[in-house]
Amino acid sequence: MLTSEQLIARVQELTAQLEEVQDFQARAVADELVASIMQLYGEGLERIVDALEEAPEVRDRLVADGVVASLLLIHGLYPVSLEDRVIEALDSVRPYMESHGGNVELLGIEDGVAKMRLVGHCEGCPASEATLELAIKKALEETAPDLEGLEVQGVKETPLGAFELPVIQPNGNGAPPTWTDLDGDPPAPGITAPMTVAGADVLVANVGGTLLAYRNACGWCQARLDAASMAPDGTLTCPSCERRFELRRAGRSPDDDRLQIAPVPLLRGEGRVRVAVA
Numbered sequence: 001m002l003t004s005e006q007l008i009a010r011v012q013e014l015t016a017q018l019e020e021v022q023d024f025q026a027r028a029v030a031d032e033l034v035a036s037i038m039q040l041y042g043e044g045l046e047r048i049v050d051a052l053e054e055a056p057e058v059r060d061r062l063v064a065d066g067v068v069a070s071l072l073l074i075h076g077l078y079p080v081s082l083e084d085r086v087i088e089a090l091d092s093v094r095p096y097m098e099s100h101g102g103n104v105e106l107l108g109i110e111d112g113v114a115k116m117r118l119v120g121h122c123e124g125c126p127a128s129e130a131t132l133e134l135a136i137k138k139a140l141e142e143t144a145p146d147l148e149g150l151e152v153q154g155v156k157e158t159p160l161g162a163f164e165l166p167v168i169q170p171n172g173n174g175a176p177p178t179w180t181d182l183d184g185d186p187p188a189p190g191i192t193a194p195m196t197v198a199g200a201d202v203l204v205a206n207v208g209g210t211l212l213a214y215r216n217a218c219g220w221c222q223a224r225l226d227a228a229s230m231a232p233d234g235t236l237t238c239p240s241c242e243r244r245f246e247l248r249r250a251g252r253s254p255d256d257d258r259l260q261i262a263p264v265p266l267l268r269g270e271g272r273v274r275v276a277v278a
Helices: 004-019 024-054 056-063 066-074 082-099 126-143
Strands: 102-110 113-120 149-152 178-181 192-197 200-207 210-215 235-237 244-246 266-269 272-277
Touching: 004 024, 024 056, 024 066, 056 066, 082 102, 082 113, 082 126, 082 266, 200 272, 210 266
Parallel strands: 113 149
Antiparallel strands: 102 113, 178 272, 192 200, 200 210, 235 244, 266 272
C-alpha cells in the first residue's frame, strides 16, 4: 500500500502524463472525469465536516492529520481561516525576532497575498531576512499552503515557490543557509559557548534564558569571541579590541552603530535548537 507521500507523487506524475496526451478529446474527457470525482469527494467531505460539528474532538484530530488537512484545504473546508493560519506561522518565529529587538507584523491578506513588514532592529537585518526565507516560508507552506504569495517591506509580490528576499551567506561561499540542529546542550543563562555548526564558527549566547547565535568573530578586529565577557544585559565585550556589542540589538555596537557581529538565525522549539548556516 502506498504512503500518502507516494500517492501525492503518483498523482503529480499522472497529471503530468495527462497533460502530454495529444488526443484533445480524450484529454477533455479525462479532465472532466477528474473534476467530477473531485466534486463528488468534496460534497462527501462537506457532509462529514458538518456532521463532525457535534464531535469537535474527532474533528480536531482529523484536522491535525496532514493528509486530511490537505483535502480539506483543496475543497475549502478547513475550519481555521487563512489569516489565523498565517498568524500561527508568524507566531512560530516571533521569539527569534523579539530576541533581536524587533518583530514581524501582518498588515493583512488581499487576494490570497499576505502583506507583512519587519519592525524594530529586525528591519534591514540580514539574519532576520534569512529567517523570513527559511522559517516563515516553511511555516507558511505547512500551515497555509493555499496562500498565493507574500509581500514583505516593498518586496514585489511573488508566489511562494519563487519567494524572493535577501539571504545571508554566513561562509561567504555563495551557498544558501539551511537549518542545522545544534549538538549538545545549549549554554546556561549568562554563558556563551563557541560551536562549530556545518563547518561555520558560531557563538551561542544565553541572555536571560533567550538563546542567540552569532558568527564567532568581532565586528571590528575579527578576533574570536571565545573568551569575551558578557554583561547581564547581553552586552558582549571583545577580549582583543574591547569593542562592545549588544546581543539583544542584533549584535550592533552601542558605541558605533556601523559595527555589528554577524547574527545567525536561531530557532528553538520541539525540543531542538536550530541555527541557519551555509
